Amino acid sequence: MTHEREITEPVDLCLPGGSLNPGAVGWSRRPLHRGNLRGWGRAKRWEYWGVVTPGHIVGLVASSLDYAGVHGVYVLDRATGRELNTDAVVPFARGTVFADRSGQGRTSVRGGGLQIDIEEGPHGSSVRATAPGVAVDLTMPLPDGHESLSVVIPWSSRRFQYTVKDVGRPVHGTLTVEGRTVAVAAADSFAVLDHGRGKWPYRIRWNWAAGSGPGRAIQLGGRWTDGTGLTENALFVDGRLHKIGDELRWSYDRTDWLRPWRITGTRVDAHFHPFHEKVSRTELGVIANETHQCFGHFTGWATTDGGERVDLDGLTGWAEEARNRW
Secondary structure, eight states: OOOOOBOOSOEESBOTTSSBOGGGOSEESSOOEEOOOOSSSSEEEEEEEEEEOSSEEEEEEEEEOSSEEEEEEEEEETTTOOEEEEEEEEETTTTOBOOSSTTSEEEEEEETTEEEEEEEETTEEEEEEEETTEEEEEEEEOOTTOOOEEEEEESSSSSEEEEEEEEEEEOEEEEEETTEEEEEOTTSOEEEEEEEEEEOOSEEEEEEEEEEETTEEEEEEESTTTTSSOOOEEEEETTEEEEEOOOOEEEOOTTOTTSOEEEEETTEEEEEEEEEEEEEEEEETTEEEEEEEEEEEEEEEEEOTTOOEEEOTTOEEEEEEEEEEO
């Protein structure tokens, strides 16, 4: 178990010189950090929205790695397994716009035939994206009392990451795939936000799992947080966050990614059953990435702060392993 400090007031991520603000280290139930990164070369900024509907899974990523913008629009047809995927690499992340705070302001990226525009405010977020064969127009309302998990992971005073994992957000709008428009209904669709701002080591590996369903959601991470004294693990029940301080054990088969995964700790025993694997590889000299993101269903349980065991059966989402040289 870790010993983690809850942050309850707004705080800057960095000191004026660009190093990590010690007062920023901890976690919060809503975004309170200003991502005031300075310098060039190791700073990373991104917004990722993943959306699960009965018929499709959508992934939108806008990112700046300083020396490149790496963006993507992805759609999976759950019935057929057909993927539409457009990736773009923009030298020196030209033309990218990122807000300093999660939940406030505008993010905009374009290049390589795709465009992503995100607007965020006190009542929620809107996401519009286009790519060959795909158009996305979605709204993610922010319900009263809805909580998310924000964490600052401190590797050192010069290497650190601020992440917001907002799991189980309602979502509605439209998705157009190859000329066919389908409605995305809030009753049976969910959205997940991964907001990131930080200065990373050159080589890193992580695990991430997120699952959503009516009234419940789970957020689990690993490897990249190990030994830092903080985790990005949480259970959400009716929009309320229950912080899990365990460093979790991840078990999966790297020779067969579609075999069941298991993620365990003193407050978690999650089983993940994949139905589709998305493989992403990038090899651009100094930048290299390999990600295996599996979509599927969860079973098992996790416990609330009060010790109540919550059933994870039926939650839908993903589990992944990413290896980066960036």
